[in-house]
Amino acid sequence: MPPKRLSLLLVLLGCLAGCPLPPDQKGGNAKDGEPDDTFAQAKTVSYVAGDFATLTGTIDPDTDVDVFDLGPMQPGDRIIVDVNDAAPALDAIVACFDGRGRLFRENDDEDFAANRLDSFFDEAVRHASDRYYLAVSSSPFGRSTGDYIIQVEIIRDGPVPPPQPQNFLLDFDGGTVSIPGDRTYDVGPFDAASIDAAYAGQTDELKRIIVETFLERFSDFDVLLFTTDDDFAPPTPFSRILFGGSNPRVFGISQAVDPYNARPADEAVIFSPTFGRAVFGRLLTIEELGLAIGQVAAHEAGHLLGLNHVADITDLMDTIGGPSTLLDAQDFKEAPLDDSVFGLGTQDAVLLLLEILGMASS
Structure with a gap:
């Protein structure tokens, strides 16, 4: 196998081998859980009624980032994130990462053209990780502060979207x-x-x-x-x-x-x-x-x-x-x-x- 092709295969295999774990953190919301600005400081999410969770917190100052540990994910698990800017002044953005801190999905506005400006995404996981992280911050296109409410739902064991040429x-x-x-x-x-x-x-x-x-x-x-x-x-x-x-x-x-x-x-x-x-x-x-x-x-x-x-x-x-x-x-x-x-x-x-x-x- 050509060396470059082998390196690509190793990228995929590396996703199946698990990711190094940062230290566990106690649960809690962003108001009383600071500091929570890094993956190592992420707050563990507690799910109710299966795989539902409500995350609340405050972005302040406008460079603040709140990070949550969503737990382990397998290929085919769907992560659904719906953000409500509880304070009208906050324009939030969310991003989701695997256990190595690699971007899985981000969203600033659900549909800017339709004036749906709160963050939302619904995406299937492609590779396993011992944990996925969800981070929320102020949008870089309009720095702001305020409270947020995030609804998270995990739907397990769904189909894995195949690659498409x-x-x-x-x-x-x-x-x-x-x-x-x-x-x-x-x-x-x-x-x-x-x-x-x-x-x-x-x-x-x-x-x-x-x-x-x-x-x-x-x-x-x-x-x-x-x-x-x-x-x-x-x-x-x-x-x-x-x-x-x-x-x-x-x-x-x-x-x-x-x-x-x-x-x-x-x-x-x-x-x-x-x-x-x-x-x-x-x-x-x-x-x-x-x-x-x-x-x-x-x-x-x-x-x-x-x-x-x-x-x-x-x-x-x-x-x-x-x-x-x-x-x-x-x-x-x-x-x-x-x-x-x-x-x-x-x-x-x-x-x-x-x-x-x-x-x-x-």
Whole structure:
């Protein structure tokens, strides 16, 4: 077995071997149970009527985090979390982690577009852990304080969602994409000269490097890649990534972070004209340009598959590095969550992608 493929298998096997246990803590709510800001200080949840629990507490100051120990979980167990901000001033966010502190699920707003702003999720566990943690804090998008009430229900022994392969279309022909909470972008055909006149006539070579970079980043996972240069349409469903348009604030944007790829037909756009001299301070070589654009495309694809931002410039899901970090090879790995996602824990992108997509066919 190739070494890289073996390492992926070990990631999955490691999930079945259990996780190191932090010290047990006494039960109680967040009002009288502080400090409870870390996994090691988590308060043990007491369930009633089977697997129901009500958790109450206070977030104060606005950087406070309350952590609860939900106990052991097996694949197929469903964790349902429903948050009520008991104090109208509190805008809460919740995140759930396995026993190693790796993100399982997070939610800020149940449905922002429908104005359902309290946190909620209902998700099946993919891998066993001696304990899962639930953490609540103030939303990083609107720091606040106040009381909360969380209803937790565990439904045991359900089906385990199997990994599903994903089709991606890299769309170089142009089109329209609507980004919720932002706007609709009309994108023309991809042209390297739209980035800088020095790249005129190099569009095909640039596309080749972008495609090669994207494929390499997903080479370990069950992803099928198509482009608009193919002589056939991709099978449905597929997620589409456009290249072009204009947004000087960002390199790319996706419609959403889609937990566990629940919607396998969503879209993103890479603002290729942004990758010019003004941002990088010099004219990139065609190889550097293709690497940078290809890695941002893989980053946005990660969001469409359910991955969040992390704080590690060597990770494809990084959000703290400057433009120059895109000129070095990045990859999916385990890294600390960015503070814009949650204030503790990590994201193991390899584990999540294996659970979402499965391993690439040999």
